[in-house]
Amino acid sequence: MSKETIYRHLREFRDTFREGFGSGTETMRWPEISQGQIVMMMSPKMQHQRVGNRLRDQLTAQLPADLVVMVETDLEDPGLGILRVPDLAVIDRAHEESGADAIAPAHCHLIIEIVSRSNPANDYEGKLRDYPAMGIPHYVIVDPRDGTAVHHWAPTTRTGAPTYDNQQHFTFGDTLVVQGWKIDTSALPRYGDEAGE
Numbered sequence: 001m002s003k004e005t006i007y008r009h010l011r012e013f014r015d016t017f018r019e020g021f022g023s024g025t026e027t028m029r030w031p032e033i034s035q036g037q038i039v040m041m042m043s044p045k046m047q048h049q050r051v052g053n054r055l056r057d058q059l060t061a062q063l064p065a066d067l068v069v070m071v072e073t074d075l076e077d078p079g080l081g082i083l084r085v086p087d088l089a090v091i092d093r094a095h096e097e098s099g100a101d102a103i104a105p106a107h108c109h110l111i112i113e114i115v116s117r118s119n120p121a122n123d124y125e126g127k128l129r130d131y132p133a134m135g136i137p138h139y140v141i142v143d144p145r146d147g148t149a150v151h152h153w154a155p156t157t158r159t160g161a162p163t164y165d166n167q168q169h170f171t172f173g174d175t176l177v178v179q180g181w182k183i184d185t186s187a188l189p190r191y192g193d194e195a196g197e
Contacts, residue, residue, distance in 0.1 A: 004078050089111050112142060
């Protein structure tokens, strides 16, 4: 069975889930698909979303009219068998207006993931494998747990596995520049900060 066939079956199963699946205060958001498996993710907490809102506001103020920021929107490559739901994605506005059900990687310029307390490996390992495989040119990981960020760019398979040729590390207080867009990390609260509660 091909990767795409397996993906189609998983995608069909994944689409049977509904918002709010789970119990108590922990609910599941839309699952992701990677390496022939469904990856269950917890719904983001208020502190996580506060960081996301500040990042979105900064980017939106700088983007040209032909680009837009999408929040928690499906990004899929059926041929690779990958479906991810990035926290933030900068994509072509024409693609956003196209009526497509999911973001096509070819129309994505930047992805930002905010590390969750519950599953940091998903951003640092799984997505760091999948995003370069999908050809995403810039991937920024923001980690409010320790007040750090890392910018990965220039996807390659030169080493035999998908990866990024370049990376640069930052601490909160630094300004990242991605394709000319400035991200002021001093405006981002850390988990547990008074401003982040």
